[in-house]
Amino acid sequence: MYSILKAEALASNIYLMVVKAPRVAKHCLPGQFVIVKADEVGERIPLTICDYDREAGTITIVFQPVGASTEKFTKLKAGDAFEDFVGPLGRPSELCTDDLEEVKKKRILFVAGGVGTAPVYPQVKWLHEHGISADVIVGAKTKDLIILEKELQEVSGNLYITTDDGSYGRHGMVTKVIDDLVAEGKEYDLAVAIGPMIMMKFCCLTTKKYGIPTVVSMNPIMVDGTGMCGACRLMVGDEVKFACVDGPEFDGHLIDFDACMKRQQLYKTEEGRALLKLREGDTHHGGCGHCGGDK
Amino acid sequence: MADVLKRVPVREQAPKVRAANFDEVCLGYNQEEATEEASRCLGCKKAKCVEGCPVNIDIPAFIHQVKEGNIEEAYQIISQSSALPAICGRVCPQESQCEGKCIRGIKGDPISIGKLERFVADWARENGIKPQAPTQKNGKKVAVIGSGPSGLTCAGDLAKLGYDVTIFEALHKAGGVLVYGIPEFRLPKDKVVAAEVENVKSLGVKIETNVIIGKSVTIDELMEEEGFEAVFIGSGAGLPMFMGIPGEQANGVFSANEYLTRNNLMHAFDENYDTPIVHGKKVAVVGGGNVAMDAARTALRLGAEVHIVYRRSEAELPARVEEVHHAKEEGVIFDLLTNPKEILVDENDHVKGIRLIRMELGEPDASGRRRPVEIPGSEYEVEVDTVIMSLGTSPNPLISSTTVGLDTNRRKCIIADEETGKTSKDGVYAGGDAVTGAATVILAMGAGKAAAKGIHEFLSNK
Numbered sequence: 195m196y197s198i199l200k201a202e203a204l205a206s207n208i209y210l211m212v213v214k215a216p217r218v219a220k221h222c223l224p225g226q227f228v229i230v231k232a233d234e235v236g237e238r239i240p241l242t243i244c245d246y247d248r249e250a251g252t253i254t255i256v257f258q259p260v261g262a263s264t265e266k267f268t269k270l271k272a273g274d275a276f277e278d279f280v281g282p283l284g285r286p287s288e289l290c291t292d293d294l295e296e297v298k299k300k301r302i303l304f305v306a307g308g309v310g311t312a313p314v315y316p317q318v319k320w321l322h323e324h325g326i327s328a329d330v331i332v333g334a335k336t337k338d339l340i341i342l343e344k345e346l347q348e349v350s351g352n353l354y355i356t357t358d359d360g361s362y363g364r365h366g367m368v369t370k371v372i373d374d375l376v377a378e379g380k381e382y383d384l385a386v387a388i389g390p391m392i393m394m395k396f397c398c399l400t401t402k403k404y405g406i407p408t409v410v411s412m413n414p415i416m417v418d419g420t421g422m423c424g425a426c427r428l429m430v431g432d433e434v435k436f437a438c439v440d441g442p443e444f445d446g447h448l449i450d451f452d453a454c455m456k457r458q459q460l461y462k463t464e465e466g467r468a469l470l471k472l473r474e475g476d477t478h479h480g481g482c483g484h485c486g487g488d489k
Numbered sequence: 490m491a492d493v494l495k496r497v498p499v500r501e502q503a504p505k506v507r508a509a510n511f512d513e514v515c516l517g518y519n520q521e522e523a524t525e526e527a528s529r530c531l532g533c534k535k536a537k538c539v540e541g542c543p544v545n546i547d548i549p550a551f552i553h554q555v556k557e558g559n560i561e562e563a564y565q566i567i568s569q570s571s572a573l574p575a576i577c578g579r580v581c582p583q584e585s586q587c588e589g590k591c592i593r594g595i596k597g598d599p600i601s602i603g604k605l606e607r608f609v610a611d612w613a614r615e616n617g618i619k620p621q622a623p624t625q626k627n628g629k630k631v632a633v634i635g636s637g638p639s640g641l642t643c644a645g646d647l648a649k650l651g652y653d654v655t656i657f658e659a660l661h662k663a664g665g666v667l668v669y670g671i672p673e674f675r676l677p678k679d680k681v682v683a684a685e686v687e688n689v690k691s692l693g694v695k696i697e698t699n700v701i702i703g704k705s706v707t708i709d710e711l712m713e714e715e716g717f718e719a720v721f722i723g724s725g726a727g728l729p730m731f732m733g734i735p736g737e738q739a740n741g742v743f744s745a746n747e748y749l750t751r752n753n754l755m756h757a758f759d760e761n762y763d764t765p766i767v768h769g770k771k772v773a774v775v776g777g778g779n780v781a782m783d784a785a786r787t788a789l790r791l792g793a794e795v796h797i798v799y800r801r802s803e804a805e806l807p808a809r810v811e812e813v814h815h816a817k818e819e820g821v822i823f824d825l826l827t828n829p830k831e832i833l834v835d836e837n838d839h840v841k842g843i844r845l846i847r848m849e850l851g852e853p854d855a856s857g858r859r860r861p862v863e864i865p866g867s868e869y870e871v872e873v874d875t876v877i878m879s880l881g882t883s884p885n886p887l888i889s890s891t892t893v894g895l896d897t898n899r900r901k902c903i904i905a906d907e908e909t910g911k912t913s914k915d916g917v918y919a920g921g922d923a924v925t926g927a928a929t930v931i932l933a934m935g936a937g938k939a940a941a942k943g944i945h946e947f948l949s950n951k
Binding site for chain 2: 217218220221231235236237238262263266277278279280281282283417418420421422423424425427428429434439453456457459460461
């Protein structure tokens with residue numbers, strides 16, 4: 195069992211947990227992820243590592259409940275535990291493994307969308323600790339969904355916040371901020387975009403326009419997360435890759451996002467049913483199975 | 490009077506009933522049936538069956554004890570050679586091993602050695618008989634990577650010799666292919682696999698799950714920082730292959746590994762569990778091995794019409810005869826001498842069909858099997874909504890790529906001595922599918938045994 199030392203809501207419907215997992219904490223690097231399973235009947239869910247403390251042997255995860263399994267996670271409190279917590283999985287961000295002198299020469303822009311801010315944070319923090327200051331754009335639908343602002347402020351070069359509805363920071367999508375920064379004369383050698391697939395897709399279309407190489411962190415369906423099943427496979431250019439072992443970070447300009455988004459829909463109805471069942475129990479909506487549904 | 494040339498039939502669930510549930514198909518012998526079958530054994534002095542068993546169980550000796558009604562004695566005889574008899578009795582391809590060599594098989598049916606082994610192991614479990622734990626520990630630590638058949642066997646043998654053994658397993662449950670691959674209807678998970686794992690633990694073996702060697706910790710760290718004096722790698726061959734044909738990325742195309750893992754390890758067939766699975770209406774399983782049969786019979790139980798698509802003929806099917814027979818009885822349809830060319834997809838990128846081509850058998854290839862050749866112009870399309878690729882697996886390069894000085898061959902298999910399991914790295918041993926590529930449970934167990942002996946010799950002379 196893996197103890198939960200801290201559990202808190204970062205925003206409405208976004209949760210942060212600090213989990214005791216010494217083997218993961220000892221080896222992980224930014225860009226890697228863990229697979230988490232709540233209990234005996236639980237599903238294995240991949241979550242990107244948001245922060246880690248090697249001394250304390252802890253990993254910080256941030257998640258947004260979107261289905262029955264992540265909804266179940268929100269019920270856990272400090273003092274509870276996950277039955278399974280395995281990692282670190284996937285390859286670390288190349289920024290943390292490439293030659294440091296080469297990385298230092300780069301002008302880097304991070305683009306974070308919604309809960310994707312969580313996996314961006316450790317990368318920016320790692321660069322900051324190695325004397326590299328990267329610019330960061332954080333976008334969210336509305337003010338209440340902005341997370342980790344203070345933490346990012348401490349480690350970013352320039353931090354640009356934007357909301358779709360203009361309730362905080364700039365007004366508009368993250369792609370608009372990219373356009374604006376380029377128009378202001380900012381130059382970047384590398385962009386890293388992490389967030390919902392649709393947001394990464396449009397970021398890539400934007401950066402391609404300006405010829406900025408762009409790395410994205412893909413989040414396909416996974417089961418084991420160790421390369422033994424291929425559930426997370428995707429095309430990168432002409433090659434089949436398994437996101438769990440070859441990624442999750444890839445060259446965003448080589449990804450067919452439309453195909454990846456269709457793959458994510460595979461279990462939509464099953465997921466919907468499971469979530470309803472969890473929220474509404476053995477009721478009509480929860481799928482009682484007796485009444486034959488609406489006529 | 491029973492016909493001594495015929496084996497005592499084993500009770501099974503009726504095909505129509507079992508095709509709709511995940512309960513074990515074969516019900517096994519009761520004591521009376523086992524005694525009768527055991528009495529057919531001629532008790533050969535130079536028994537061929539023993540040679541046919543990869544771990545050389547003293548078969549005539551244990552069968553003699555079954556005949557005499559001393560089942561506990563029979564269990565102790567098997568335990569000297571095998572750590573997982575309830576599993577091997579169920580999943581070994583006996584027709585090409587022990588039973589294939591049985592003298593009785595020349596004129597009539599060979600003795601049902603597998604079913605007798607299973608009877609003895611099940612009886613021992615039901616009567617609470619455990620293998621004997623060692624009385625003296627030697628204080629030396631050995632790490633075993635992977636809790637599949639080779640790892641469990643190696644760990645069990647080393648524990649009996651007094652070693653302090655820890656198994657490291659990447660998944661959340663121990664057992665390897667026994668828990669994620671082979672379905673419940675062939676190998677019950679709680680009743681049989683979990684019980685055999687408990688037996689290994691009762692010898693003092695510790696099992697740490699959720700540890701991925703090469704990621705959570707490296708072999709070098711285990712040896713340099715955590716005090717392990719030797720390591721056995723039994724990490725298997727779990728990397729699925731795909732064909733590389735158009736449409737393979739579509740929704741509704743699964744590797745057999747994914748399909749079986751969802752069902753067996755994650756219990757997707759049981760709605761009390763959270764992991765979903767797609768319930769296809771018409772399923773094509775590509776391949777002809779045991780894994781293909783397992784996937785086909787699983788899809789059938791989830792309510793589908795199932796076709797096996799195999800490029801050779803029935804005689805070349807690599808799956809066990811018993812499994813092919815069971816699959817046919819349950820209603821799996823065999824489309825032999827056919828091969829996929831393309832998977833057809835609809836506007837939502839979901840599988841809507843498969844384009845197949847008919848094959849004929851040409852000249853034998855290097856392996857001696859007749860090579861399948863496409864018949865030009867024979868392509869045709871079939872409507873399906875799910876395709877399961879069961880083309881084989883290869884070893885995961887994660888461990889070899891993170892361990893300095895560990896040599897592998899072209900197929901990414903770890904190079905190890907067959908007799909001792911010794912690899913190119915001092916103190917590191919390997920066996921099972923990680924060395925041979927995908928093979929059988931019993932061969933993996935044999936390799937685990939050999940490596941335990943190799944490690945014991947190495948550490949005794951150190």
